[in-house]
Amino acid sequence: MTTPIVRPTFYEGEILPASDLTATVDYARNQVARHSRYLHSWGISSGLTLKFASGNVTLSAGVAIDGTGREIVVPDDLQLDSTTFDVFPQVDPSTLYPVFLNGVDQPAPPSSNLSGACGGAQSTAIQETYTISFGAPGSELQAAAQPAPSITDGPDGGVTGAWLILLGFVTWDDTKKQFTSVANFNKSSNVGPQYVGVNASQVISSSGSLLLATHPPAAPGANPVMGVQIQEASTGGQMVFGELGADGKLTPALTVKANGDVIATGQLKGAVTPGSMQVQSGIAFDGMILPLPVGIDPADAAAGKVTVHTHVTPHHESVNPPVNHYYVPVECRVDTSTRRVHCSVIDPLNPPPFARIPAWCDYLVIVAVPASQGSGS
Amino acid sequence: MSQTPQMDVLYLKDLGHVLGIFTRNSEPGDIEADASAFVGDGLHLRALKPGQDLVVPPALIGLFRTDRNWRQILSPLNLYATHLDTAPVLSSFPGPALTVAYAAPNLKITLANVGATIQVLVLDTAGGAPVQFSAAVTTTQTNVSLAMTGLIVGHQYNAFVFVPAYPIAVQTFTAA
Numbered sequence: 001m002t003t004p005i006v007r008p009t010f011y012e013g014e015i016l017p018a019s020d021l022t023a024t025v026d027y028a029r030n031q032v033a034r035h036s037r038y039l040h041s042w043g044i045s046s047g048l049t050l051k052f053a054s055g056n057v058t059l060s061a062g063v064a065i066d067g068t069g070r071e072i073v074v075p076d077d078l079q080l081d082s083t084t085f086d087v088f089p090q091v092d093p094s095t096l097y098p099v100f101l102n103g104v105d106q107p108a109p110p111s112s113n114l115s116g117a118c119g120g121a122q123s124t125a126i127q128e129t130y131t132i133s134f135g136a137p138g139s140e141l142q143a144a145a146q147p148a149p150s151i152t153d154g155p156d157g158g159v160t161g162a163w164l165i166l167l168g169f170v171t172w173d174d175t176k177k178q179f180t181s182v183a184n185f186n187k188s189s190n191v192g193p194q195y196v197g198v199n200a201s202q203v204i205s206s207s208g209s210l211l212l213a214t215h216p217p218a219a220p221g222a223n224p225v226m227g228v229q230i231q232e233a234s235t236g237g238q239m240v241f242g243e244l245g246a247d248g249k250l251t252p253a254l255t256v257k258a259n260g261d262v263i264a265t266g267q268l269k270g271a272v273t274p275g276s277m278q279v280q281s282g283i284a285f286d287g288m289i290l291p292l293p294v295g296i297d298p299a300d301a302a303a304g305k306v307t308v309h310t311h312v313t314p315h316h317e318s319v320n321p322p323v324n325h326y327y328v329p330v331e332c333r334v335d336t337s338t339r340r341v342h343c344s345v346i347d348p349l350n351p352p353p354f355a356r357i358p359a360w361c362d363y364l365v366i367v368a369v370p371a372s373q374g375s376g377s
Numbered sequence: 378m379s380q381t382p383q384m385d386v387l388y389l390k391d392l393g394h395v396l397g398i399f400t401r402n403s404e405p406g407d408i409e410a411d412a413s414a415f416v417g418d419g420l421h422l423r424a425l426k427p428g429q430d431l432v433v434p435p436a437l438i439g440l441f442r443t444d445r446n447w448r449q450i451l452s453p454l455n456l457y458a459t460h461l462d463t464a465p466v467l468s469s470f471p472g473p474a475l476t477v478a479y480a481a482p483n484l485k486i487t488l489a490n491v492g493a494t495i496q497v498l499v500l501d502t503a504g505g506a507p508v509q510f511s512a513a514v515t516t517t518q519t520n521v522s523l524a525m526t527g528l529i530v531g532h533q534y535n536a537f538v539f540v541p542a543y544p545i546a547v548q549t550f551t552a553a
Contacts, residue, residue, distance in 0.1 A: 267406065282400035283450060287421030287430075288387070289414065294405045298414055318447045338417055358424040360451065 002152055005030075030154035033069025037149070042067040043165065043194035048074060050099060050168040055178035056080070057099075057170055059132065064101060065196055066163035067146055070155035072103040072130050082178055085134050085170070096169035096186045098140040100133045104158035133164075140166050140191045166193050208232045218246035272296060275371035279364070283315055286358035290339040296367050301339075307368040310334045314343060315360040325350055332361050339365075382445040386467065387412055387420060388458050390439040392496055392539050395456040395467065396420055398449060404442065412440040424454060426535050426547050431500055431507060441465045457542060475543045477536065479550035483522040484536055488514070488543065495521055496539040501532055502549070514540075528552035 008023045010016065036042070047062020057080040064072045080099070106129050110121035135143070143164040149156070156163050169183040185192035203210065213227035227244035231237055236258030242250040255263040272278060278293035290310060292301060300306050314329040327345040334341055341363070344356040383404050387397045397420065412420075412435060419432035439461070449456055449467055458465045476487045486495060495514060498507040510523050528534060530552050538546040 279403070281402045284399045285397045285453070287423055288397055288399060289417045291385075291399070291401050291415060294403050318451055340417060340421065344423070352427065355427045356423070357427075358422075 002150065005152060026154060030152075032071075033153075033155035034151075036065045036069035036071070037067070039199055040065065041194075041197035041199060042069075042163075043196045044167075045196040048101065048167055048193075050080075050170070050182040050184075052170075052179060052182040055173075055176065055180070056082075057179045057182055059099075059101075059167065064165050066103055066156065066165055068149045068153065068156035068163050070103045070158070070163070071128070072101060072165070073128070074101070074130060078132070080132060080170070080179070084132075085172060085179070093173060093180065094171060095137050096171060096183055096188070097137060098135040098143065098169055098186075099167045100135055100143060100164040101167050102131055102133070102158055102162035102164050103156065104129050104131050104162065131158075131162075132167075134170070135164075138189060140169075140186060141189055144191055144194070166191070168193060213244050215244075217244050217248040272369050274369055276369050278367045278369060280367075281362070281364045283360055284312070284341050284343075284363045285360050286341055286343040288341055290334060290341060290363055290365055292339075292365060293367050296369075301367070306370070308339070309366040309368070310336075310339065311364040312341065312343065312361040314345070315362050327357070327359070329359070330356060332359075334363075383442050384445040384450055385415070385440060385442050386453075386458065386465070387415060388439050388441070388461075388465075389433070389496070389539055390437055391461075391494060392541050393458040393461060394539050394545055395453045395458060396422060396433060396438065398453045400445060400450065408442045409440060411435070412438040415440070425537060425545060426549075429500065429502060429535050430504070431498065431535070431537055433498065433507075434509075437496075443467065454545060470544045471542060475538065475540055475546055477538050477546045477548040479525075479536070479548060481553035482525050484510075484525055484538075484548065484550075486521045486523065486538060486540070486546075488519045488521070488540065494541065495523070497523055498537045498539075499525065499528065499534050500537070501529070501534055503532070507537075525550075525552060 006023070007027055008020055010020070042065050044062065044064045047060045048064055049060045049062070051058045051060065059074065059078045059080060061074050061076050061078075063074075066072060085097070106127045107123035108125035108127050110123050143166050146163055169186055171180045171183070172178075173180045208231065210230045211227055212229075213225060214223075215221060215225045217225060219225055225244040226242070227250050228239065228241045229250050230239050238258060239256045240250050240252045240254070242253040244250055252263070253265050257263070272295040278296055280291050280293040282291070284290055290312075292298060292308070296306060301308050312332050312334055314332045325347050326349060328348060330344055330346050332343045341361060343359045343361040345359045346354050346356060348354065382400070384398050384400045385408070386395055387399075388395045399415070416433070416435050416438055419434050420438055422431045422433060423429070425431055441458070441461070443465060446467075455469055456467050457470060458467055460466050473489045475489065478485045484497065495512045497510040499510065500507045508527060510525070512521055512523055514521055525534075525536075533549065533551050536548045536550065538548065
């Protein structure tokens with residue numbers, strides 16, 4: 001059975017050994033780690049982006065929380081050491097090699113004016129530092145499935161079995177012995193860096209407004225920052241989706257008012273209004289399947305969830321038979337089960353007599369969508 | 378969505394032969410990813426050989442959208458498409474037709490100029506699914522022999538021959 005969490009306490013006159021003082025530090029540190037682990041999900045929380053320039057890759061300063069709840073701080077921008085990379089067999093210059101960050105505890109240099117029981121200088125602090133490492137292609141998949149620590153564990157010390165945080169990928173020129181590019185995502189393995197999250201069943205704001213955004217406003221990056229904001233107001237609130245500007249304001253693309261009004265600046269696609277009639281028309285040719293109105297799922301038509309009405313007539317406009325040829329319609333219909341067109345004419349005066357010639361038709365398809373879109377309706 | 382009236386073109390993938398053109402007065406914003414909605418279990422082509430219903434398998438059929446042209450809508454089998462990977466262009470067949478002859482057990486195809494891939498759909502005149510044959514032609518080759526294997530001896534077949542930039546050719550033969 002796992003030992004319960006122990007919180008140090010002291011009594012008046014107690015002689016405090018180093019272990020008791022260390023336990024007070026560890027208690028708080030472990031508690032923070034469990035908070036980070038279970039109230040949040042691990043990953044990069046700020047910065048830590050890879051940038052490429054002139055054969056060098058630089059990691060920007062930032063903060064991450066690893067899967068043990070350990071905080072890892074990279075205080076300054078750091079140029080990656082290419083000499084530590086040149087260990088992998090190089091085959092394809094487009095191969096993506098993952099770059100990892102992990103936290104490491106290191107004893108700080110001993111203080112010169114303190115001594116231990118035996119008179120030797122000892123360290124009185126731990127430096128919470130980090131290491132950068134490169135992985136073999138595909139090893140990012142293993143990093144995404146690292147075993148979680150025990151529920152009572154504190155943060156990892158980074159000495160054995162360090163938790164790896166994926167920062168991105170680099171490519172390498174083995175001739176020039178230098179990096180050639182960086183990438184944030186590997187499409188082959190479908191893996192990219194993980195960013196911190198929140199484990200919560202409720203997120204409540206006390207300001208009257210709640211914003212969810214894909215990046216902070218004005219964050220550098222190739223994509224526009226998108227956001228969703230829920231706002232309360234004396235006249236009724238609203239939910240707004242749109243692009244988040246550098247000033248922190250959303251440009252509304254879709255707004256849902258408290259009274260149920262939906263305002264879209266673009267087109268509403270996909271959904272078909274229940275209880276409506278949808279129409280398609282045009283020219284079809286013999287042997288094809290008649291098109292359905294935009295938004296109607298062919299599976300719904302096949303399953304009878306919507307009612308399909310079709311009407312076809314032979315198309316005459318612009319059909320110019322050669323001189324002394326006359327086209328007489330003999331068939332113009334639609335197979336009701338498949339919507340396949342059967343449309344043909346004959347040229348009775350020319351051989352082979354009465355051979356059917358495929359033809360075109362003008363079609364009209366009307367689909368009645370039931371008011372209730374329930375199965376079998 | 379384009380403001381110019383559009384038409385939808387069904388064509389033979391990789392080779393570019395147009396199999397049919399239709400229009401929709403309400404075009405969707407994004408064209409369908411494949412042609413199955415318009416061909417079902419296969420596109421029935423009855424215009425290539427009177428009395429013969431060639432069913433082209435849906436996997437061989439592609440779909441793209443282009444500006445509407447009435448003359449092209451009404452004569453699709455005279456057209457082929459190029460630049461299929463970018464912005465497809467419809468053109469009439471430029472040169473003379475290829476010739477096809479059957480000398481058991483081979484189908485002999487003679488091209489006026491060098492060609493590329495050849496696709497042949499062979500259909501029993503009694504009906505059924507077509508049998509597919511294909512061959513890659515070298516850049517200097519104008520004569521191609523395709524062995525018609527797997528056919529039923531004594532049965533009559535129609536071979537529908539597709540070569541890029543050549544009109545579709547049809548050859549009737551009795552398998553020997």
